[in-house]
Amino acid sequence: MSTACPICRAEVTARRPENPAFPFCSARCRGIDLSRWLGGDYAIPVRDEAPTDEDLAVAARRSRS
Template sequence: MTDKTISSAKVEPLRKARPCPECGKPSVRENYPFCSDRCRTLDLSRWLNGSYAIPVADDERKADDEDNY
């Protein structure tokens, strides 16, 4: 291969480009799916502070019954 062949090769991204979930700007590869380190850090901070939570069943018997179906 020559240098000309290597520089003309087209590389396609593995993922479809998506807007940043924090601010809506286009995401960048280094911080995917975020647009910047700032937006990535804001999201991580929300997870660590407990702002995001996975819902759980109030009554564990109901959750056990649903697993049997």
């Protein structure tokens, strides 16, 4: 079962340890995702205030896993 890169939608077939950037296709896409989170480009629905601890935990998991 393969995964699509959340950034460029490329098919991601390699997982850790072969692909340390998983679920992204590359470190470049992982970096783009992280910068979007940090820059607030991701729209978090139904909320205008600062992200909650849970949001940050999700972002951290996304960036690490």
